[in-house]
Amino acid sequence: MTDMTAGGPAAPKSSLFVQSDNVRRRRQRGAALRYLGMAAITLVLFFLGVLLFSIFSRGLPALFQYQAEIELYYDPAILNADGGAVTAEEVNDVSLRSGFEQGLFTVSLRNTIEDAGIDIEGTVAGVWIDRAVGALDAAGLSGGAEAIAATGAPGDAAQVFGQTGNALRTARTVLADEAATTEDAVAAITAAAEALDAAGFARAADTVGVVADIATEEGLPEAAEALAESNYEQALFDAATALRQPAQFDDGELSAIIYAANRRDVRDRVAANLDLVGETDRVGVPIAISMTRYLSGELTGESQAQMPPGFNESHLALVDRMVEAGIIERNFRWSFFTNVYSQSGEVAGIGPALMGSAYMMLVVLVFSLIFGVAASIYLEEFAPKNRFTDFIEINIANLAAVPSIVFGILGAAILFGLTSLGFGNSIRGTALLGGIVLSLMTLPTIVIATRAALKAVPPSIRDAALGVGASKVQTAFHHTLPLAAPGILTGTIIGIAQALGETAPLLLIGLSVSTGADILSSPFTGGLLEQAQSMPTVVYLFAQNEDAPVREGLAQSAIIVMLLLLFALNILAITLRRRFERRW
Amino acid sequence: MNDMQLTERTVGSTEIKISARGCQVYYGSTHAIKDVDVDINDKTVTAFIGPSGCGKSTFLRCLNRMNDTIDVARVEGDIRLDGEDIYDPKVDVVQLRAKVGMVFQKPNPFPKSIYDNVAYGPRIHGLASNKAELDGIVESSLKRAAIWNEVKDRLDAPGTGLSGGQQQRLCIARAVATSPEVLLMDEPCSALDPIATAQVEELIDELRENFSVVIVTHSMQQAARVSQKTAFFHLGNLVEFGDTGQIFTNPKDPRTESYITGRIG
Known part of the structure; x- marks a missing residue:
């Protein structure tokens, strides 16, 4: 024991409260790394947010559809123009387009709208009168509404305005003519002023009358200038054009609002059941x-650029009234999941694509799980460790990195x-071929996952099994494989999810051109050998559509469905893993 | 060394169960076991002692060909079980391991129920023709391993949920369930506390009535307590082999003496 003096603590060699340079540098480096990491994560989250927003903001609304509920009247006059009893042949001879869509459906639509208390002609005319009055007001021709009302029908008003406009034009022509005399000019101007007065625009008539005075006192060029200052002529012609429109709003315009997607079904139904003729159905x-x-508010309809292609204000006004009357409703689009692909966005669906993808997953599951797990067990548990198995191992790892299009080329070669060999095109674009190609692609993923899972089984379990006299096969199947199952399952599901989203190889083996694919039959009755589509290729097809609503709506809707499927698969993987993982 | 009580040194049988002659083991280019000759008697506990890495576990694993699972291991020489060469190409290791059971250093129950752990061996070897018979085997094995009273109410519980000592006894029950003729134990108590060790040692003494037991141990006290014969390994050589009492009280080789007195190893 050395002598220890009782007392306070010794003076520290360096204070704990003062940070040394070395420590400060280390801290700074640590902080920089932390901020870099946070920045990276923020950036990734930002892009993910943008992606999801762009998909969901367009795709979700497209999953809802505006539908007109119409009282469909199976009109004998249309179904059988000759009169007498209607026969199935006659019904089948009726044109789908002119007879059903523009006939049966349109007439029924008109009746439905009118039954709801909407005056189609009045609504349409109102739109155009508003526009005419607007044009007149803008030029200073006040009292346009009264002037139109005074003439009675919009058509008559159009005629009056047209004639007035012509009188003004004549006056302008005369004033511009160097050979014309002042008397001629005054006569023309007076005629125009009288026409304006007669049409109901007294103030405008006065204004034009002043032009006549200018012509006599100052000369014709000055008068022409004064006349040009007022824009009456163009306004009158515009108003006349607008007022002529309502007369052109016929059945064709009305039928353009709807897309009678089920016209063929309706025809078949009537042909099969002639009792329906003369009856009414709600569709x-x-x-x-x-x-x-x-309707969704994407286009406001207020200017030409905001106008839905193929429509004008009168359609919009009518549609507004129909919405108010509850004829047009927004419903969830269940048919999207069952309908077949179509160029027309109104009826396009992903039915065959969903089935095709499901079938391909089935093929992938069977092929790649069986072959993948078998290959992994062999390599991991039985194969001797030599150069040949090393070579195989390296190649399997490389295979996982091969671009998917290469597998597509392989599929095309097959x-x-x-x-x-004479099989024709029978397997082109089928779920079987697609599934085989995707299996080849998924195989390495599954082999790698399975081998990792098998490797993770503690060797003591193998020793224990071998120690009680189990053979290698028994050890593998009774102990190693069940313990590796959660890992294998996860790897398989991830592989399948990867295959579900794969597009490139499928494009090469004809799944992109099978636009006419129908709903597939059961896989056990040849469904695997029918023309199929897959989810990613149908997204590709939608994204190439000429119609913007399809390109920017349905493609995203299909992507949402695909994302949900992938999400479900991943949840399944996690659940199964949790469930089967042995924590004891 | 007060605890080294050399009680009951009677060797159960003089019948030779396993005889090894000129046994060599190579791990790749490493010569791990050099020219080992050993005779293991029936109904006897034989202890292998020696410093770490001296090859006692390697030699033990030769006796039921567990070294086959290591790719680089190569065994030469002549090892006979009841006069039959166990490395003969005609021998099926599965049958060999049914006769020569093994208990490992670390308790390694299957992640299954206690019942299934014990029943697995009898099932794959077809030792029971019906459920009742299997139940009987499971019960008697667990009783032999002195764990029956602790687990009889929860045979469906997972074997991995037991304590370390219980797990090791469960592994012993699993090993005896296939009615082996020889039981190899590779440091069975190294992961256990003194109480569990005492239970296992007691058990080994009881097992001697039916089996020939070979135990590898790091603890000289344990070797002295449980074994009748002791083999001392050093650097891959079998230095000395004889009755336990003789090895511990009157070693012939100076290396043995140095080891048991704590000067080497």
Whole structure:
């Protein structure tokens, strides 16, 4: 024991409260790394947010459809123009377009609208009168509404305005003519002023009358200038043009609002059941897809650029009234999941694509799980460790990194090989071929995941099994494999999810051109050998559509469905893993 | 060394169960076991002692060909079980391991129920023709491993949920369930506390009535307590082999003496 003096603590060699330079530098480096990491995460989250927003903001509304609920009247006059009893042949001879869509559906639509108390002609005319009055007001021709009302029908007003406009034009022509005398000019101007007065624009008549005075006192060029200052002539012609429009709003214009997607079904139904003739049915008919852009608020309809292609204000006004009357409603678009692909956005669906993808997943599951797990067990548990197995291992790892389009080329090569062998095009674009190609692609993923899972099983379990006299096969199947199952399952589901989203190889083996694919039959009755579509290729097809609503709506809707499927698969993977993972 | 009580040194049988002659083991280019000759008697506890890395576990694993699972291991020489060469190409290791059971250093129950752990061996070897028979085997094995009273009410509980000592006894029950003729134990008590060790040692003494037991241990006290014969390994050589009492009280080789007195190892 050395002598220890009782007392306070010794003076520290360096204070704990003062940060040394070395420590400060280390702290700074740490902080920089932390901020970099946070910045990276923020950036990733930002882009993810943008992606999800752009998909969901366009895709979700497209999953809803505006439909007109119409009282469909199976009109014998249309179904059988000759009179007498209606026969199935006659019904089948009626044109889908002119007889059903523009006939049966349109007449029924008109009746439905009118039954709801909406005056179609009045609504349409109101729009155009408003526009005419607006044009007149803008030029200073006040009292346009009264002037139109005074003439009676909009058509008559159009005629009066047209004649007035012509009188003004004549006056302008005379004033511009150097050979014309002052008397001629005054006569023309007076005639125009009288026409204006007669049309009901007294103030404008006075204004034009002043021009006559200018012509006599100052000369013709000055008068022409004064006349040009007032824009009456163009306003009158515009008003006349607008007022002529209502007369052109016929059945064709009305039928443009709806898309009678189910016209063929209706014809078949009537042909099969002639009792329906003369009866009335309540059916929902989709609204034309470009009109839905107005209904959804995407287009305001206030200017030409904001107008849905193919429509004008009168359609919009009528549609507004129909919405008010509850004829047009926004419903969830269940048919999107069952309908077949179509160029027309109103009826396009992903039915065959969903089935095709499901079938391909089935093929992938069967092929890649069986072959993948078998290959992994062999490599991991039985194969001798030598150069050959090393070579195989490296190649499997490399295979996982091969671009998917290469597998597509392989699939195409198989296809062409089979075609030249005389199998024709029978497997082109089928779920079987697609599934095989995707299986090849998924195989390495599954092999790698399975081998990792098998490697993770503690060797003591193998020792224990071998120690009680289990054979290698028994050890693998009784102990190693069940313990590795959660990992294998997860790897398989991730592989399948990857395959579900794969597009490139499928485009090469004909799934992109199978636009006519129908709902597939059961996989056990040849459904695997029918023309199929897949989710990613149908997204591709939608994204290439000429119609903006399809390109920017349905493509995103299909992507949402696909994302939900992937999400569900991942949840399944996690659940199964949790469930089967042995925590004891 | 007060605890080294050399009680009951009677060797159960003089019948030779396993005999090894000129046994060599190579791990790749490493010569791990050099020319080992050993005779293991029936109904006897034989202890292998020696410093770490001296090859006692390696030699033990030769006796039921567990070294086969290591790719680089190569065994030469002649090891006979009841006069039959166990490395003969005609021998099926599965049958060998049914006769020569093994208990490992670390308790390694299957992640299954206690019942299934014990029943697994009898099932794959077809030792029971019906459920009742299997139940009987499971019960008697667990009783032999002195764990029956602790687990009889929860045979469906997972074996991995037991304590370390219980797990090791469960592994012993699993090993004896296939009615082996020889039981190899590779440091069975190294992961256990003194109480569990005492239970396992007691158990080994009881097992001697039916089996030939070979135990590898780091603890000389344990070797002295449980074994009748002791083999001392050093650097891959079998230095000395004889009755436990003789090895511990009157070692012939100076290396043995140095080891048991604590000067090497």
